[in-house]
Amino acid sequence: MAGTDTGEPTADSAGEPTRAISHIEEHAETIRTEQVERAVSRLANREDLTDEQQAAVEALSERLVERLLATPRRSLRAAERGDDTAATAVALFNRESGR
Secondary structure (H helix, E strand, O other): OOOOOOOOOOOOOOOHHHHHHHHHHHHHHHHHHHHHHHHHHHHHHHOOOOHHHHHHHHHHHHHHHHHHHHHHHHHHHHOOOOOOHHHHHHHHOOOOOOO
């Protein structure tokens, strides 16, 4: 059982940080898209929303997601041991948890 007691990543855990990052990014993108659509809809109901204003809302949401995910991404990429760091991160951003 190589890798189980040595602290070295096992074949099963080696790609876990990458999968976790991917899962978190997909989840964040889903939330971002939903919220942008909601905000644009509300703004459009009040007055005419220009393409430039809609693009500004989109850009703002993308920057927010990038900033919010920067630290978790960095931590997961640095995780080279076979612990449950990636699984914990996925659980924190689980789609089924209370939104």
